[in-house]
Amino acid sequence: xxxxIAPVLAERSDDPRxxxxxxxxxxxxxxxxxxxxxxxxxxxxxxRLTGTHVGCExxxxxxxxxxxxxxxxRSCLTLxxxxxxxxxxxxxxxxxxxxxxxxxxxxxxxxxxLQCGFCTPGFVMSIVSHFEEAGTLDLSEDGVRExxxxxxxxxxxxxxxxxxxxxxAELMGRGGKG
Amino acid sequence: MATxxxxxxxxxxxxxxxxxxxxxxxxxxxLAGALHVAFVRSPFARARIKRIDVSAARAHSGVAAVYTxxxxxxxxxxxxxxxxxxxxxxxxxxxxxxxxxxHHVGQTVAxxxxxxxxxxxxxxxxxxxxxxxxxxxxxxxxxxxxxxxLVHGDVKNNIAAHFVQTSGDPDGAFxxxxxxxxxxxxxxxxxxxxxxxxxVAARYDTVSGELTxxxxxxxPISVRGGLASLFxxxxxxxxxxxxxxxxxxxxxxxxxxxxxxxxPFAAMRLxxxxxxxxxxxxxxxxxxxxxxxIHEIELAATKDGDVLAxxxxxxxxxxxxxxxxxxxxQVASTSIAxxxxxxxxxxxxxxxxxxxxPVTPYRGCGRPHACFAIERAxxxxxxxxxxxxxxxxxxxxxxxxxxxxxxxxxxxxDGLAVTYDSGEYAKALELIAKExxxxxxxxxxxxxxxxxxxxxxxxxxYVEGTGLGPYEGGHVKVHPIxxxxxxxxxLSGQGQGHETVFAQIVADQLGVDPNDVIVVxxxxxxxxxxxxxxxxxAAVVSGNAIHKAAxxxxxxxxxxxSNMLEAAIDxxxxxxxxxxxKGTDRxxxxxxxxxxxxxxxxxxxKAAQSATQFAPAARHDGPQLGEGRAxxxxxxxxxxxxxxxxxxxxxAAIVEVDPGLCSIKFHRYLCVHDCGNMIxxxxxxxxxxxxxxxxxxxxxxxxxxxxxxxxxRNANFMDFLVPYATEVPRVEMHHMxxxxxxxxxxxxxxxxxxxxxxxxxxxxxxxxxxxPFGVAPFRxxxxxxxxxxxxxxxxxxxxx
Ligand code: FES
Ligand code: FES
Numbered sequence: 018x019x020x021x022i023a024p025v026l027a028e029r030s031d032d033p034r035x036x037x038x039x040x041x042x043x044x045x046x047x048x049x050x051x052x053x054x055x056x057x058x059x060x061x062x063x064x065r066l067t068g069t070h071v072g073c074e075x076x077x078x079x080x081x082x083x084x085x086x087x088x089x090x091r092s093c094l095t096l097x098x099x100x101x102x103x104x105x106x107x108x109x110x111x112x113x114x115x116x117x118x119x120x121x122x123x124x125x126x127x128x129x130x131l132q133c134g135f136c137t138p139g140f141v142m143s144i145v146s147h148f149e150e151a152g153t154l155d156l157s158e159d160g161v162r163e164x165x166x167x168x169x170x171x172x173x174x175x176x177x178x179x180x181x182x183x184x185x186a187e188l189m190g191r192g193g194k195g
Numbered sequence: 196m197a198t199x200x201x202x203x204x205x206x207x208x209x210x211x212x213x214x215x216x217x218x219x220x221x222x223x224x225x226l227a228g229a230l231h232v233a234f235v236r237s238p239f240a241r242a243r244i245k246r247i248d249v250s251a252a253r254a255h256s257g258v259a260a261v262y263t264x265x266x267x268x269x270x271x272x273x274x275x276x277x278x279x280x281x282x283x284x285x286x287x288x289x290x291x292x293x294x295x296x297x298h299h300v301g302q303t304v305a306x307x308x309x310x311x312x313x314x315x316x317x318x319x320x321x322x323x324x325x326x327x328x329x330x331x332x333x334x335x336x337x338x339x340x341x342x343x344x345l346v347h348g349d350v351k352n353n354i355a356a357h358f359v360q361t362s363g364d365p366d367g368a369f370x371x372x373x374x375x376x377x378x379x380x381x382x383x384x385x386x387x388x389x390x391x392x393x394x395v396a397a398r399y400d401t402v403s404g405e406l407t408x409x410x411x412x413x414x415p416i417s418v419r420g421g422l423a424s425l426f427x428x429x430x431x432x433x434x435x436x437x438x439x440x441x442x443x444x445x446x447x448x449x450x451x452x453x454x455x456x457x458x459p460f461a462a463m464r465l466x467x468x469x470x471x472x473x474x475x476x477x478x479x480x481x482x483x484x485x486x487x488x489i490h491e492i493e494l495a496a497t498k499d500g501d502v503l504a505x506x507x508x509x510x511x512x513x514x515x516x517x518x519x520x521x522x523x524x525q526v527a528s529t530s531i532a533x534x535x536x537x538x539x540x541x542x543x544x545x546x547x548x549x550x551x552x553p554v555t556p557y558r559g560c561g562r563p564h565a566c567f568a569i570e571r572a573x574x575x576x577x578x579x580x581x582x583x584x585x586x587x588x589x590x591x592x593x594x595x596x597x598x599x600x601x602x603x604x605x606x607x608x609d610g611l612a613v614t615y616d617s618g619e620y621a622k623a624l625e626l627i628a629k630e631x632x633x634x635x636x637x638x639x640x641x642x643x644x645x646x647x648x649x650x651x652x653x654x655x656x657y658v659e660g661t662g663l664g665p666y667e668g669g670h671v672k673v674h675p676i677x678x679x680x681x682x683x684x685x686l687s688g689q690g691q692g693h694e695t696v697f698a699q700i701v702a703d704q705l706g707v708d709p710n711d712v713i714v715v716x717x718x719x720x721x722x723x724x725x726x727x728x729x730x731x732x733a734a735v736v737s738g739n740a741i742h743k744a745a746x747x748x749x750x751x752x753x754x755x756x757s758n759m760l761e762a763a764i765d766x767x768x769x770x771x772x773x774x775x776x777k778g779t780d781r782x783x784x785x786x787x788x789x790x791x792x793x794x795x796x797x798x799x800x801k802a803a804q805s806a807t808q809f810a811p812a813a814r815h816d817g818p819q820l821g822e823g824r825a826x827x828x829x830x831x832x833x834x835x836x837x838x839x840x841x842x843x844x845x846x847a848a849i850v851e852v853d854p855g856l857c858s859i860k861f862h863r864y865l866c867v868h869d870c871g872n873m874i875x876x877x878x879x880x881x882x883x884x885x886x887x888x889x890x891x892x893x894x895x896x897x898x899x900x901x902x903x904x905x906x907x908r909n910a911n912f913m914d915f916l917v918p919y920a921t922e923v924p925r926v927e928m929h930h931m932x933x934x935x936x937x938x939x940x941x942x943x944x945x946x947x948x949x950x951x952x953x954x955x956x957x958x959x960x961x962x963x964x965x966x967p968f969g970v971a972p973f974r975x976x977x978x979x980x981x982x983x984x985x986x987x988x989x990x991x992x993x994x995x
Pocket of ligand 2: 130131132133134135136137169170171172173390441442690
């Protein structure tokens, strides 16, 4: 291909921008962001935390689940500016610093609860939030499936994810009914 | 390694990375300064483009380029017809950007490249396109009438292909038969809906002249060949990498989606990396779909249920284009007799253009359709003859002694006569009958009915031709520093667990832990011979190629170690990453053997000393690398299957129907399946369970709906209902292992198995459950609460 004169390109859009301050995985972050930037894009593109995935951008699949101030949330339905002042946790923060997997992650591995892995961070975040929030876990088949009902997986058929939730409860000494 | 890798439920070797957010899907590849793409897509199913005005978009701040067909030069062409076949009539394929006419809602008309996707979408909205809408016909049966509006002006009656195949003497058998059963069944439009939509990124290096393309494709090598040819580049200057891919299920193999060409094109033009990350709504209108077929199937039998012949005539909806030729219809037509002898077959299909998203194979690829047609017909035959559904099947199954069982005259997707290689069909049927305990269920059903609850038993048998050629390769290399084993093949994975099963195969031959076998696939920069991932073929074709390469590598290790250790080859064993003289502690690590087999001048580390010219281990007469020898431990081999190998299985379910809410609930779902020797039972189960879930979607929830004007009505996850965990049943799995006689590992494919039978399982369960209402058999999938409601109403006589 013949060499052309390099085109003049703006480095970024003319969108109105705003500074935000938040904590992401325990680290303080200050950034200037476009006011319409989705939190998912902010995490993935601006902070390069690409473990948070985007499967639908309309709140159905749960791939983009992160914890905002301890509660699971769809980062595709949240603007980055809305997260100003909050504490975000993403999949990158779940394992220990030395790489030791969180019991939920370990259980996923043991139970073959992932295939392509695209939905996996969303499942893990949402399960972690259930484990952190709930008093008594309902570990019956229906109870676990209900717990998982905010996330879509196209590969596994869910059965091994159900098994992984129970295994994680066992590893964490979290009994429950069922 | 004391235990054998092959056959063990080894934990996957890649999972820790994926579980901690360390996956590298296309959009995760860091490309500094990347520009982003958005497309203008046709809002009409059929229209003529009168004018496109891109001036406002070009002037928009942050826009790098806007392209229409006029800007594409040599790329403004129809994309290749991938699988030509003589029965195709005027085959038409997609173009990168529309020229003149558009043929489906979602067709790409213009492309914007901008600093980010937000701006690209803003600019796309500024592009004005004047369309002159044209009439459409969405109904498959009306579309082939002579007065129907045409999708392509020069393709008469919208018929893209017409093909007839015959096996045996169907006319003679029909003349002899004493009982005839004829039904009509319909399978609806659906889509693969992988959780990761499609994605392409490209970077052009002006210094080296290399084009690198990251493409979430199932066919990186084929994409590479196609791109090199379109751009007139040397193949070695184009590197296509399929990194982690979030599911494919067939949708991610098409040469080419518009973006697969235009993203590299723009990257070369603009001198910046460019990305296209498809969003979910685009996946519904821009990425291929599958499924619609209408079959009229007729069985010719004896009074005791022996099926002598079948005739099947069907329409296959190919959407706006037919880039994949007749692949789906051909698989459906040649799988039509299922596991049954049926020695005489006549099967005909017409592939029909409709102004909808183009159709290419989606997990199952014609098999779910064929299974639904033959199995519904077998149920009907049983009912008509007063036979039990299990019994009518029992009487027609191919017996073990009859393998190989060839259907002369029916050419499968590999161009060869259908030949089932092995199986224990009757045993599988008995096993499921026993597990479900039919007699006990009948009692339970009767008791439930008294309490006003409606339970039904569903049953389906399927076969699956897997492991198609032409070939794949395997490359095995022992790394001299770490002793780790590197393995490559040309096809790519989308979550199936290739890296683990291929590692298991190699680990057995080289005596290492599967975690020390590093599999890199789907990168043409690493290994570039091979074809693609489709038709449940990776384990069969790449698996056997890798096995053969591993055997060669093992022979090299043994020979070299025999010299080093001064022991006979027969006295050596490969265990725990070492070659050992049996019964002694004398041995050498794989790394040491790999180092010693590579004659060196410079001792860059301690182990390397043994391979330098004055070291005792390297001393011998003549050149240090013997004539005809290669350095190191490295081997490549290829496997080309003689023909497809046929897996099979039986599914059964107990389903409760609530006739008030018209809802369903699976009480049990059972699956007996046989994919030959299993490399990793945990992975096999995962494949089957995932397939069943996708099948449940296709049986009750997922249907891509088009209105009469050809607008998709549910192109999003709110309205197209992919099942959650709450809708998918627990699967009770039973394995059988009848080795394939066709390949060294004795394996058959399993990727598509799970989804094939589910439509029939549910339809037959509903028939059974709603018998007290006297409903007519269900003959369309997906079923729905509406379908149940209408069936009950019709039975009550309130509706015709
Ligand atoms: S990407 Fe956020 S819910 Fe699907
Ligand atoms: S593992 Fe692929 S979508 Fe869940």
